[in-house]
Amino acid sequence: SQQGEEDPQALxxxxxxxxxxxxxxxxxxxxxxxxxxxxxxxxxHLILIRSNEREKHSGRxxxxxxxxxxxSSLLITxxxxxxxxxxxxxxxxxxxxxxxxxxxxxxxxxx
Amino acid sequence: xxxxxxxPRYLIKTRxxxxxxxxxxxxxxxxxxxxxxxxxxxxxxLFEYFSETQRNKGNFPGRFSGRQFSNSxxxxxxxxxxxxxxxxxxxxxxxxxxxxxxxxxxGSGTRLTVV
Numbered sequence: 001s002q003q004g005e006e007d008p009q010a011l012x013x014x015x016x017x018x019x020x021x022x023x024x025x026x027x028x029x030x031x032x033x034x035x036x037x038x039x040x041x042x043x044x045h046l047i048l049i050r051s052n053e054r055e056k057h058s059g060r061x062x063x064x065x066x067x068x069x070x071x072s073s074l075l076i077t078x079x080x081x082x083x084x085x086x087x088x089x090x091x092x093x094x095x096x097x098x099x100x101x102x103x104x105x106x107x108x109x110x111x
Numbered sequence: 112x113x114x115x116x117x118x119p120r121y122l123i124k125t126r127x128x129x130x131x132x133x134x135x136x137x138x139x140x141x142x143x144x145x146x147x148x149x150x151x152x153x154x155x156x157l158f159e160y161f162s163e164t165q166r167n168k169g170n171f172p173g174r175f176s177g178r179q180f181s182n183s184x185x186x187x188x189x190x191x192x193x194x195x196x197x198x199x200x201x202x203x204x205x206x207x208x209x210x211x212x213x214x215x216x217x218g219s220g221t222r223l224t225v226v
Contacts, residue, residue: 042201097209098159098169099209101146
């Protein structure tokens with residue numbers, strides 16, 4: 001079964017708006033990562049946040065991690081049409097273990 | 112520097128046949144992981160190789176196998192193909208075991224269709 005579950009499954013917004021996606025997981029983790037996938041292509045690594053970190057920024061991306069609630073959120077600010085993609089969270093349970101992916105959020109940014 | 116290269120990009124096979132997919136990781140990366148992606152099951156872990164040794168294996172039947180060569184290139188093989196094996200097969204490489212330091216770098220995938 002999937003370790004992570006993303007919410008919402010699909011999100012449609014206008015260009016310039018912010019997009020927030022959430023991820024919940026079941027077991028303790030070593031780190032949590034976010035990936036983007038454009039239609040039918042490979043995944044692109046966006047950001048990695050360790051279990052002892054609470055927030056991380058990278059450009060227009062902001063990721064938070066709440067280990068007490070076993071949840072994370074990805075915020076994309078000032079979205080662009082090019083941000084249209086599926087976004088996945090993935091968890092690493094112990095250092096060096098496999099990554100387990102959630103089911104993804106399909107984000108559509110309308111011009 | 113070159114990314115992760117997967118070949119072929121597309122493949123159509125008949126039920127009962129076997130198939131071999133290839134993955135060349137980023138130069139210097141010693142870990143290669145394989146994932147199967149389908150609309151119904153999402154991304155499912157197949158196996159991971161590090162320095163020619165299989166470190167982890169997912170919950171797939173024995174028809175799915177893989178190997179890694181001394182130059183870190185990896186192949187996965189699926190024998191006796193079934194319709195349900197139709198999927199996007201993704202290869203990911205990383206510097207360290209698993210993806211705990213910098214995350215994975217994925218290839219573009221091989222789209223396998225079984226007819």
